[in-house]
């Protein structure tokens with residue numbers, strides 16, 4: 409009954425203090441998107457000019473920006489040209505050139521555009537123990553440019569299945585060498601690593617992520633989508649998230665993509681449960697769009713968070729809307 413009363417009060421507060429990114433921007437600090445892919449799964453993009461326009465329309469000042477580390481084949485048997493990785497059964501493959509294209513494109517932009525992005529590098533094959541060297545080479549090629557590593561792709565359900573080779577995992581020796589590079593340069597690591605499979609409801613891949621968190625306590629890990637992906641259904645997720653935040657000071661969560669609609673904003677109850685978690689750990693969550701190369705739905709994608717933001721205390725709201733990204737980027741100096 410008490411829970412119900414709290415819920416009713418929270419809902420009333422939502423109605424009274426309806427906020428959105430553009431409103432909040434007027435009164436508080438800079439707003440940030442923690443998860444933008446400049447390219448889609450065929451490496452096409454709408455480009456910077458339209459991205460800036462989309463960010464302006466949504467009231468977003470800055471964004472963490474990276475390429476796309478895996479591309480989708482257009483195979484000769486495909487009846488259509490696939491754009492999204494799920495479009496056909498064709499294979500996918502690791503694509504390192506993405507970082508070079510992104511760096512070249514961003515460096516060509518005027519300063520007012522460059523200043524709005526924190527570029528991350530992501531184009532590694534996470535099964536190749538040479539991946540760490542590849543990252544070092546990119547840092548040397550663009551000294552003072554990269555602000556983090558990611559979104560690197562560990563376990564990713566269908567995408568993993570489409571990609572040639574063994575399954576990647578967050579504690580694979582090749583990934584461990586990448587984290588050592590991150591530690592040496594003080595860079596955060598944004599990683600997509602499914603917490604479970606697309607069939608079972610227990611988090612069978614959680615231990616791999618915890619192993620990485622334990623082995624590199626000085627590296628800040630941003631676990632994309634709280635470990636959730638399409639069709640991954642782990643009912644105990646909020647409890648797991650709460651335990652992990654207590655256990656690992658080096659862990660942050662990115663709540664972009666399907667975890668927001670399928671878990672956090674699934675019902676008023678789930679929204680209240682997660683909001684309580686954000687209040688308990690206000691410094692540990694990031695909000696992102698996870699748009700891939702095209703910005704047509706950018707404003708509504710970021711607008712989804714308004715329901716959640718309205719439930720939070722003003723200080724917590726400001727941290728989720730950008731403060732946490734800015735604090736993270738202040739801690740992570742550009743790598744040289």
Ligand SMILES: [Zn+2]
Pocket residue numbers: 443445559698
């Ligand atoms: Zn992503």
